[in-house]
Amino acid sequence: MATIRVKTDVADALHAGSPVVALESTIISHGLPHPDNYEAAKRFEALVRGYGATPATIAVIDGVARIGLEDKELELIASSEDVEKLSVRDLPIVMARSGHGATTVAATAFLAAKAGISVFATGGLGGVHQGASTSFDESADLGTLAHTPVAVVSAGVKSVLDIQATLERLETLSVPVLGYGTDVFPRFWLPRSDFPVDHRVDSAEEVAAVLASLRELGLDSGVLVANPIPEDKAWSVDDHDRLVDLAFAAANQEGIRGKDVTPFLLDYIQRESGGDSLRVNLDVVAHNIQVAAGIARAVSERA
Incomplete structure (x- = not known):
């Protein structure tokens, strides 16, 4: 039995050299309630198509890595209670x-690169957690990106993480970080953090040129395209900072530790924000899809 199966329209697009954008499935299964998650997944795929690319939502179903999902497979990921959250080490x-x-x-x-897809749109990248100097808690996203030749378009890293340490770690791992239309690293729900980016790009064509240079040099790292949420879609700074502080205080009070901290914080913020953080989450992904589709088109045109 095949371990990786590519949906027909995705395979056709890849064979023709047409633009393809990979999409994650954790936001469907673990990020939103049902049936809102299914509707959001369909909306994200429709946005990719509307921007002139083929969507490839990725998940594992019946032990097979699916690169692109049929409607019934999307519904399964959205509604089934036995869908596990998979990082690379969990796949086998x-x-x-x-x-x-x-x-x-x-x-x-990882799976997108295996299928030959070079552009991936997500919400926020994982990173180095607060207190990682003692907990050693760091997302596998960083190490994987260091040897996976994919451009990941995200609104920076989740703002409950240690942004400065994450940027230092990406530098150590030799992962290029590009500020898309910005000189400042974004803060997920907010367009700006306190930290600059070393390299700014202002077009999809510039990102495609960087990817081409990576290939020519024989480097196998990915590229982080840090794409800030537009000002008119961003969350209120005061509300954001207040709830993040409250979430950390609640985590400390309840003795939450290690890998459970970030899910606890994000869940707390979503509940206490009255849906504001969820709205911004969806807007973040939609905006990243727009940029990713443009990059995918530019990559296709260079081929």
Whole structure:
């Protein structure tokens, strides 16, 4: 049995050299309630098509990595209670057991590269967690991006993470970071952090040129395209900072530690924001899809 199966329209687009944009599935299974998650997944795919590219939502179903999902497969990921959250290290285990899994940024980028897809749109990248000097808690997204030749378009990293440490780690891993239309690294729900980016690009064509140079040099790292949410879609800074502080205080009070901290923080913020953080999450992904589709078109035109 095949371990990776590429949906027909995705395979046709790749064979023709047409633009393709990979999409993760964790946001469907673990990021939104049903049936809102299914509707959001369909909306994201429609946006990719509207911007002139083919969507490839990635997940594992019945032990097979699917590059592009049929409607019934999207519905399964959105509604089934036995869908595991998969990073790269989880893939061989769940696939060997013929299980279902939704792919994180790391697993999505890994499988996208295996299928020959070079552009991936997500919300926010994982990174170095607060207090990582003692917990050693760092997302697998960073290490995977260091040896996965995919351009990941994201609104920076989740703002509950240690942004400065994450940028330092990306530098150590030799992962290029490009500020898309910005000189400042974005802060996920907010367009700006306190940290500059070393390299700014202002067009999809510039990103495509960087990817071409990476290939010519024989480098196998990915590229982080840091794309800030537009000002009119961003969350209120005061509300954001207040709820982030409250979320950390609640985590400390309840003794939340290690890998459970970030899910706890994001869930707390979503509940206490009255849906504001969720609205911004969806806008973040939609905006990243727009930029990613443009990059995919530019990559296709250079081929």
